[in-house]
Amino acid sequence: MPFMKGPAPIRRTIEYLDRNKLVLKDRVKIFSINYNTKGDNHEGARQFVFWHLPQLQFKNPNVQITTFKNLTPSPFIQCYLENGEEVLMDVDFKSKDEIYERVRRIICKSEKTLKAEDKLDNPANFGSKCQKHCICEVPGQLPCPSLVPLPKSWRGKYKFQKPDEL
Numbered sequence: 651m652p653f654m655k656g657p658a659p660i661r662r663t664i665e666y667l668d669r670n671k672l673v674l675k676d677r678v679k680i681f682s683i684n685y686n687t688k689g690d691n692h693e694g695a696r697q698f699v700f701w702h703l704p705q706l707q708f709k710n711p712n713v714q715i716t717t718f719k720n721l722t723p724s725p726f727i728q729c730y731l732e733n734g735e736e737v738l739m740d741v742d743f744k745s746k747d748e749i750y751e752r753v754r755r756i757i758c759k760s761e762k763t764l765k766a767e768d769k770l771d772n773p774a775n776f777g778s779k780c781q782k783h784c785i786c787e788v789p790g791q792l793p794c795p796s797l798v799p800l801p802k803s804w805r806g807k808y809k810f811q812k813p814d815e816l
Contacts, residue, residue: 661704670705672750673759674713680730681706681757682716683741686723690743695725697746729757 660666674681683703685695699717707715727749729737737757741749759767776782786794802808 658700661701667705667708670702670709671758671761671764672702672706672709672754673764674706674710674729674757675759677732678710678713678729678757679732680714680716681710682718682728682730683725684718684722684728685725685741686720692725694744694746694749695741698741698749701746702750727753 683695683699685699686692687696703715703717724740724742727739727741729739731737739752739756741752744752771781773781776785776787782788784794785791786797792800
């Protein structure tokens with residue numbers, strides 16, 4: 651498997667990416683982290699980027715996430731909110747777990763909010779555990795082919811059949 655190459659390939663599995671609790675609040679539009687590739691005070695930020703940034707990107711597809719390397723003497727995280735405000739977090743000499751907890755506590759949704767959002771059923775979804783079992787129940791959609799047969803011109807069996815075979 652080609653995706654299982656490189657350092658710590660577990661980071662690219664769906665189970666690992668989905669296990670994260672870092673779901674940013676809706677008002678966060680840009681998340682940036684600044685760190686250096688060398689130095690003891692930047693070690694936690696480097697480890698946070700290595701282990702948790704892919705999860706953060708996976709859980710927050712509508713947030714622009716940027717990393718700036720080797721531009722600052724001390725590591726920090728900066729978030730830009732939709733109303734123009736900025737949130738600045740100093741992560742100098744912090745471990746990756748301390749950074750994770752700080753980010754989760756300050757700019758992420760709480761467990762209570764995430765559970766409430768999970769309970770909201772999206773009316774666009776359909777299936778056995780949703781409001782509508784099949785898309786044919788939505789007004790304006792075609793009925794199920796099992797109940798009303800499709801026109802023969804829509805079926806490949808008849809559409810691509812040679813005229814002498816009919």
